[in-house]
Amino acid sequence: MELRQLEYFVAVAEERNFTRAAERVRISQSGVSAQIRQLERELGAELFDRSARTTTLTVAGKAALEHARVALAAAGAVGQAVGEVTGLIRGRLTVGMVIGCTVTPLFEALAAFHRAHPGVEISLLEDASDRLVERVRDGAVDVALIGTASAAPDGLEAWTVLSERLVAAVPAGHPLAELRQVTLRDLAAHPLVCMPPGTGLRTALDRACAVQGLRPAIALQAGAAAAIADLAARGLGVAVLSESMAASLGDRLTTRTIEDAEVPALLALVWRVRHSPAARELLAHSRRAFAAERGGA
Known part of the structure; x- marks a missing residue:
């Protein structure tokens, strides 16, 4: 008994026709018929009733069908497991x-x-x-x-590894450093330094501003938090960062959570x-x- 014989047997059982089964497994009809006959000889019983126009399973065929499907599934699982291991080797x-x-x-x-x-x-x-x-x-x-x-x-x-609020970071003496709470409207009164479009932090900022109908002036853009902080420290704009980015600044800048920026920056x-x-x-x-x-x- 071979796996291909079981494959042909299942194909004929599901298609209920030798011609369609042959097209499905991509060999000739005579090839399918020969393999099914050989399988029947090995099992000692006919699997199909061929007397009508539609091919139907015999009692023996019905008993064998589910086992054939299980055997084919198990063979497929073996191939998949080996393929995965091979993929992890090379x-x-x-x-x-x-x-x-x-x-x-x-x-x-x-x-x-x-x-x-x-x-x-x-x-x-x-x-x-x-x-x-x-x-x-x-x-x-x-x-x-x-x-x-x-x-x-x-x-x-997707799997979220970090969800953080947006913060504003400014040098000492900046007007926002004197506020205990900073809002988006407070932020929009100053030029900003932030991440470029296409980044999660910028998307969070843009969406939060859009909800309130605000269009802040983006003075400068940089792709690294350290660069944004350096630009803000030189008075070129208010840095907009995430909480963890701001935590790495130490005492260089004063940070304030943007209270009404409810859209978090996710990583x-x-x-x-x-x-x-x-x-x-x-x-x-x-x-x-x-x-x-x-x-x-």
């Missing part, structure tokens, strides 16, 4: 990361993945979040860490619904790495 993993974002747990996850699967070549690509999303969609990137202001992008899976890992074995392994390492960081906080 595969390639392309990871995207939003520009200007240094996230230690992601690097820890990449290191752990490399130790576990040294044969997989890892590529790290920096880009704007919106472009990374498109690269994940078209398969050029397996997993990407993006900044966003919404749930999972259309057609992708999330995104991937395709049907992702590769390598991507699945990296996601598992990432969950452990981020969980370890939170546990140590």
Whole structure:
């Protein structure tokens, strides 16, 4: 008994016709018939009633059908398991990361993945979040860490690793430094220094302003939090950052949470619904790495 005989048997049973079954498995009708006859001889029973125009299962055929399906499914699972292991031995993993974002747990996850699967070549690509999303969609990137202001992008899976409020950062002596609370309208009265369009932080800012009908003046844009802070420290505008970005500034700037900016800045890992074995392994390492960081906080 061979797997191909079981495949032909299931095809004929489901199509109820030898001609259609032959087209489905892409061999000649005579080839299907010969293999079914051989299977019947091995089993010692006829599997199909061929006396009518429509091919139907005999009692023996009905008894064999579900077992044949299970056997084919098991064989497919064996092939998939071997394929996944092979992919993790000699595969390639392309990871995207939003520009200007240094996230230690992601690097820890990449290191752990490399130790576990040294044969997989890892590529790290920096880009704007919106472009990374498109690269994940078209398969050029397996997993990407993006900044966003919404749930999972259309057609992708997502896992939020960080959700933070927006803050304003200004040098000593700036009018906003004298306020105990800062609103978007307060912010809009000054030139801003922030991330460029396509980043999660900028999207969160733009959406929060749009809700109130505000159009603040964007004086300067930079892709790194340190650059934004340096520009603000020199009096070129109010820096708009996330809470964790602002926490790294120390005493250089005075920070104020933007009280009515209710749209949070999110940092999330995104991937395709049907992702590769390598991507699945990296996601598992990432969950452990981020969980370890939170546990140590």
